[in-house]
Amino acid sequence: MGKYRVLPGPEAFLPPSAACAGIVLPDPGQGHINGEIVHEDVAMEEAAKQFLMAKVPTVFPGPLVLWNWNEKAAKKATAIKALYDELKSHNPGALLIPMPDYRPKYPKINPEVEINPNHPNLTIWHNKIDVCMFVGVHCHQANLSLKIIRGGTNCYTIAMCAQAGHEDAMLSFRDATPEKIWKFVEAVRKAKASGVYANPNGVTVSKA
Amino acid sequence: MGKEKIKICEEFYDIMPPEYRELVDSSTYGKEGRGWKDVGVAKELIEEHSLCAGCPESIAFRYVLACLPNPEDTVMVGSTGCTSLVFPHVAVHNIHSLFGNQNAVASGLKRALAHRFPGKVKDVVVLAGDGATVDIGLDMTLQSWFRQEKFLTICFDNELYANTGGQESGLMQKGFVSKMAPAGKKFDKVRLPEIAEESGCHYVATLTVSKPNRVEKAIRQGVLIAREVGPTYIQLYTPCILEIGKQAMEGLQEMRDSEGPNERFAFKEYISEEAKAYLASLEKEKKPAAIPTQG
Numbered sequence: 001m002g003k004y005r006v007l008p009g010p011e012a013f014l015p016p017s018a019a020c021a022g023i024v025l026p027d028p029g030q031g032h033i034n035g036e037i038v039h040e041d042v043a044m045e046e047a048a049k050q051f052l053m054a055k056v057p058t059v060f061p062g063p064l065v066l067w068n069w070n071e072k073a074a075k076k077a078t079a080i081k082a083l084y085d086e087l088k089s090h091n092p093g094a095l096l097i098p099m100p101d102y103r104p105k106y107p108k109i110n111p112e113v114e115i116n117p118n119h120p121n122l123t124i125w126h127n128k129i130d131v132c133m134f135v136g137v138h139c140h141q142a143n144l145s146l147k148i149i150r151g152g153t154n155c156y157t158i159a160m161c162a163q164a165g166h167e168d169a170m171l172s173f174r175d176a177t178p179e180k181i182w183k184f185v186e187a188v189r190k191a192k193a194s195g196v197y198a199n200p201n202g203v204t205v206s207k208a
Numbered sequence: 209m210g211k212e213k214i215k216i217c218e219e220f221y222d223i224m225p226p227e228y229r230e231l232v233d234s235s236t237y238g239k240e241g242r243g244w245k246d247v248g249v250a251k252e253l254i255e256e257h258s259l260c261a262g263c264p265e266s267i268a269f270r271y272v273l274a275c276l277p278n279p280e281d282t283v284m285v286g287s288t289g290c291t292s293l294v295f296p297h298v299a300v301h302n303i304h305s306l307f308g309n310q311n312a313v314a315s316g317l318k319r320a321l322a323h324r325f326p327g328k329v330k331d332v333v334v335l336a337g338d339g340a341t342v343d344i345g346l347d348m349t350l351q352s353w354f355r356q357e358k359f360l361t362i363c364f365d366n367e368l369y370a371n372t373g374g375q376e377s378g379l380m381q382k383g384f385v386s387k388m389a390p391a392g393k394k395f396d397k398v399r400l401p402e403i404a405e406e407s408g409c410h411y412v413a414t415l416t417v418s419k420p421n422r423v424e425k426a427i428r429q430g431v432l433i434a435r436e437v438g439p440t441y442i443q444l445y446t447p448c449i450l451e452i453g454k455q456a457m458e459g460l461q462e463m464r465d466s467e468g469p470n471e472r473f474a475f476k477e478y479i480s481e482e483a484k485a486y487l488a489s490l491e492k493e494k495k496p497a498a499i500p501t502q503g
Binding site: 061065066067068069073074077078080081096097098100103104110113114 | 214215216217218219220223224225228296297
């Protein structure tokens with residue numbers, strides 16, 4: 001059996017965790033792409049490329065950054081909004097969908113306006129999201145969501161994790177600070193400026 | 209604390225679903241004199257719930273949440289039961305303990321909160337059914353009272369194990385026949401309010417939830433006395449309409465029928481001397497100082 005790679009799904013109903021398949025977390029200064037440990041800068045370039053090539057690039061901010069519970073959260077929120085603005089200016093189809101909390105929402109959620117960790121696939125399917133990034137989601141809920149997404153959708157997942165990273169994402173950063181998110185914004189700007197990645201929706205975006 | 213900790217980051221305010229914006233803009237956190245009249249207008253007080261239509265427990269649950277004097281700094285400890293289905297929908301901290309362990313968990317939690325947040329008011333409220341309070345968890349319930357742990361214990365007494373099909377519980381009335389106790393209960397309903405009084409509780413109340421004003425007063429007194437004096441206990445009759453063969457609209461009448469002067473849920477209240485003195489001091493603080501007269 002070949003080495004396991006964390007790739008976009010749909011993999012299977014209830015896929016095993018990537019950790020069970022031998023994927024390990026990156027060390028400080030590193031990230032991983034499809035389970036391969038790489039330098040963080042390489043991961044940033046790849047994440048920027050995936051976002052710019054996506055038809056519906058989406059940022060999912062979680063409770064740790066949606067709620068203004070400390071100064072750091074507010075700074076991260078500013079950086080995340082800047083990231084979204086960069087994506088939106090490249091591709092008007094970009095989305096910013098919140099995950100305000102983790103409670104199961106019954107009888108239904110509105111997949112147009114929010115994502116829930118207990119059935120994230122509904123939001124992915126409804127909005128036809130092909131690349132997404134989780135940021136500010138507590139690790140255990142992020143792992144749950146990332147696994148469900150990998151199991152049931154073909155969405156490429158990126159985790160901007162404030163702790164040790166996520167094996168279950170296709171690309172993961174670790175130790176996310178406001179500065180690191182800004183660094184990623186810069187990586188996106190740089191990739192955009194290179195002109196290599198055309199807007200996949202073919203829409204001309206005029207500069208304001 | 210009030211609402212200062214419950215703020216949305218400015219950048220994300222417009223993308224938050226409306227119910228979260230309303231929670232921040234118009235919740236009752238930090239509001240003086242919050243009470244049962246906020247039910248139906250405040251988001252954090254269960255707008256939607258997953259209990260049966262007409263369930264008296266859902267009414268009781270709303271009143272309890274609406275009447276907590278300090279909800280943003282309150283942790284509720286519960287155990288498995290119908291209420292555990294509602295807690296995920298509520299914006300109040302909750303710990304779901306192992307069945308029957310709720311008073312032991314609350315004891316540790318209360319002490320830890322006092323250690324972690326010295327000088328700050330942190331309330332702990334146990335909310336469990338009669339099975340968890342009186343049968344399986346009786347040891348933990350009584351030991352917490354013996355130790356004078358400072359939290360309120362609320363028992364939602366529906367007189368049987370409702371969500372497992374209607375088994376007999378210690379608080380079931382004598383002679384009652386339920387689906388899973390076809391021979392009828394052979395002994396009397398356990399008199400936990402009297403036991404609570406003897407065990408050192410400073411406030412004990414037995415009532416139904418048919419009168420919201422009365423429930424509000426009991427809950428507030430229970431929390432405030434527990435905060436300053438010692439353990440308190442409130443037993444609320446919340447009949448399971450499914451298990452006693454009632455219709456959705458008959459729960460309220462069932463409670464009214466059970467609270468007559470000689471019925472098992474006639475309103476009873478015990479307040480220790482120490483607690484009375486504390487309540488009197490609170491009243492005194494509320495009243496404006498007398499205007500000094502000349503001469």
